[in-house]
Amino acid sequence: MAIAPSRDTTLCISLAGRPGTFGVRFHNHLYQQLGLDYYYKAMTTQDLPAAVGGIRALGIRGCGVSMPYKEACMALVDEIDPSAAAIESVNTLVNTNGHLKAYNTDYLAVRQLLELHQVDPATAFALRGSGGMAKAVASALRDAGFSEGLIIARNEQAGRQLADTCGYRWQRELGDLCPPMLVNVTPIGMAGGPQAQALAFPREAVDAAQLVFDVVAMPAMTPLIVLAQELGKPVITGLDVIALQALEQFVLYTGIRPTVEQVEAAVAYAREA
Structure with a gap:
């Protein structure tokens, strides 16, 4: 009661x-x-x-x-x-x-999840997003020792600023790159949003990835996470x-x-x- x-x-x-x-x-x-x-x-x-x-x-x-x-x-x-x-x-x-x-505690949670999943800091990654949550995730990656990172953001000013702050590179789109870790920190895949059914990264990049991390929590099973699991990839979810x-x-x-x-x-x- x-x-x-x-x-x-x-x-x-x-x-x-x-x-x-x-x-x-x-x-x-x-x-x-x-x-x-x-x-x-x-x-x-x-x-x-x-x-x-x-x-x-x-x-x-x-x-x-x-x-x-x-x-x-x-x-x-x-x-x-x-x-x-x-x-x-x-x-x-x-x-x-x-x-x-x-x-x-977003920052604290990401740091703990990287440790729990024993993600090697030598793993190169691409992070899509440049907002407040992207700042928390990118900073957690930086402080956990991840030195090889790429910020993907269409907003060049915000993307470059985040990349420069954390010591990473910036690009507007992922292009043909296939980094070992993919991190989505945008609303792509969020229920009720305009891109609820969209993938945050191309299928080819997901297929080549070693780990897929999507911070969207509603739903936890975003199109990106569903595809990654279908392809047998380890995942960290927004939930x-x-x-x-x-x-x-x-x-x-x-x-x-x-x-x-x-x-x-x-x-x-x-x-x-």
């Missing part, structure tokens, strides 16, 4: 341009499993400084931050963790007695990323690390929506 919120309930929220349900269901399911008097609610805002001030003033314990607020939040906090400073992008705020500290980053947020908010079984149950529950 769910714990009914009371005047003593610790509130955590998320701020997103388009609030989703995964985080709400994931966090609240874990609170219920662990008997914690916490409650999580998704929100949006047209006034970010006021919203962040409200987090501080109202004693809201934690806040997940999604687009389009990830970079603007940095000027509104008291302390920035290296995970966020490294990429100048925030996805988590933790409030400790009015002191707001910013983290980026892996979103689950792990949400777990790290949960730990930051509560100080408790759930068991693997508890996390798996929360992920399964969150995916039912």
Whole structure:
């Protein structure tokens, strides 16, 4: 049975341009499993400084931050963790007695996934994308020792800036190149989007790849991941990323690390929506 919120309930929220349900269901399911008097609610805002001030003033314990607020939040906090400073992008705020500290658990999740999958840092890769999440993934790859990288982005200014920041090369399109690792950090393949059925990389490149990584989480089985699995390629999915980053947020908010079984149950529950 769910714990009914009371005047003593610790509130955590998320701020997103388009609030989703995964985080709400994931966090609240874990609170219920662990008997914690916490409650999580998704929100949006047209006034970010006021919203962040409200987090501080109202004693809201934690806040997940999604687009389009990830970079603007940095000027509104008291302390920035290296995970966020490294990429100048925030996805988590933790409030400790009015002191707001910013983290980026997307970055932390990617670093952990590369280690869990034992991906050799000598592996050359092509990463498609140049937005905030692309910055988190590219920075995680750089900091994990991946030195041979190519940023694929049609936006030349953003693509070159990301490539220069991380020490990689930039191209507008992949062309005939077939790098060992392919990483999609764009909305291509996202459910409900204009390119929901599209491939982020040519079939020939997927066929030649040794690992395919797609950060799109809804659905986890994007056209790129489906093709990679059909071709027998190891994959890392967006569901892996979103689950792990949400777990790290949960730990930051509560100080408790759930068991693997508890996390798996929360992920399964969150995916039912």
